Amino acid sequence: MHIRAAYLQGRHARCLTDGMDGHKYMFASESDAAEFDRLENQSLIHDWLAIGRASAFGLGVGSTCLEVGPGAGSMARWMAGVVGPSGRVDAIDISERFFPALQLPHINKRLGDIRSIELEESIYDIIHARLVLLHLPQADRVPVLERLRRSLKPGGSIIVCDPGHDQRLSLEPNEAEILWDRLLKGIVQVFIEQADYSLGTRLPELLVEGGYVETGGVYYMTLPTPGSVVQDYMIPIIDLVRRLTAGRTDLPFSNEDLDQLSGRIAECRVAVPLGFAWGRRGPAEGQDDLAAPAE
Numbered sequence: 001m002h003i004r005a006a007y008l009q010g011r012h013a014r015c016l017t018d019g020m021d022g023h024k025y026m027f028a029s030e031s032d033a034a035e036f037d038r039l040e041n042q043s044l045i046h047d048w049l050a051i052g053r054a055s056a057f058g059l060g061v062g063s064t065c066l067e068v069g070p071g072a073g074s075m076a077r078w079m080a081g082v083v084g085p086s087g088r089v090d091a092i093d094i095s096e097r098f099f100p101a102l103q104l105p106h107i108n109k110r111l112g113d114i115r116s117i118e119l120e121e122s123i124y125d126i127i128h129a130r131l132v133l134l135h136l137p138q139a140d141r142v143p144v145l146e147r148l149r150r151s152l153k154p155g156g157s158i159i160v161c162d163p164g165h166d167q168r169l170s171l172e173p174n175e176a177e178i179l180w181d182r183l184l185k186g187i188v189q190v191f192i193e194q195a196d197y198s199l200g201t202r203l204p205e206l207l208v209e210g211g212y213v214e215t216g217g218v219y220y221m222t223l224p225t226p227g228s229v230v231q232d233y234m235i236p237i238i239d240l241v242r243r244l245t246a247g248r249t250d251l252p253f254s255n256e257d258l259d260q261l262s263g264r265i266a267e268c269r270v271a272v273p274l275g276f277a278w279g280r281r282g283p284a285e286g287q288d289d290l291a292a293p294a295e
């Protein structure tokens with residue numbers, strides 16, 4: 001696949017994960033190939049929803065868009081194809097390792113930390129940030145949403161998406177599902193210092209705190225039909241968790257559980273729970289926001 005080949009040219013790319021406060025993106029040391037494939041599969045599972053929502057919000061020819069944490073870049077590429085030469089897509093990532101997969105005329109690649117990189121005020125029609133907020137320190141999430149809001153045009157829209165692993169997957173789970181459920185809940189517990197895998201269902205409240213209006217959201221789970229990309233996505237997650245948790249004794253699952261789950265993944269009827277939410281910058285907000293603070 002040409003996009004996959006393209007990113008291989010990005011070897012030796014810079015990464016700011018040891019940036020200003022030492023905060024580290026937890027997958028920064030995954031191999032390029034494994035991380036690219038994981039993100040590509042993720043895109044195949046979730047892009048449809050973001051595309052539908054962004055289209056409903058009016059993303060079209062001439063729109064200005066910001067893709068926060070583009071990763072393998074599928075959404076930035078889609079946006080660039082839609083906005084055309086009269087539009088613009090800024091793609092900001094803390095790592096430039098997959099920037100070669102974003103070599104398109106209307107994509108402006110920027111290496112930076114979304115918590116601190118300079119953002120133009122009132123410039124974007126649409127901002128999309130999928131699976132990024134969970135990786136920020138908890139105290140930084142609302143301030144980031146606030147600065148993103150100020151960079152939207154009045155009436156502009158934000159779309160965010162993060163995992164919601166803390167919810168029950170099925171009312172009557174079978175054995176494989178109980179194992180998968182334990183794995184997901186374990187991920188919340190084990191990685192809470194680096195990332196919040198239960199953020200998904202709290203996204204609407206975060207958006208309200210960040211000053212957005214007309215907020216909404218859905219909570220959804222994908223169905224791992226036989227041979228589907230969802231099943232392809234689940235197996236590497238088990239391997240990834242096994243590697244990232246090696247040597248830990250405080251886990252709600254054992255290595256034997258993971259072995260068993262790997263062999264029974266086809267019995268899981270639901271997988272990968274996510275919260276998907278949106279909001280707008282108030283239409284009349286623009287000037288107040290940009291004015292100097294009152295004396």
Ligand SMILES: C[S@@+](CC[C@H](N)C(=O)[O-])C[C@H]1O[C@@H](n2cnc3c(N)ncnc32)[C@H](O)[C@@H]1O
Nearest residue numbers: 025039069070071093094095113114130131132
């Ligand atoms: C889990 S990936 C998601 C990629 C893509 N949005 C998707 O849904 O497939 C998270 C992405 O956010 C980037 N990232 C993590 N922390 C960041 C930060 N503080 N500022 C900008 N980008 C960040 C990572 O480098 C990575 O590309």
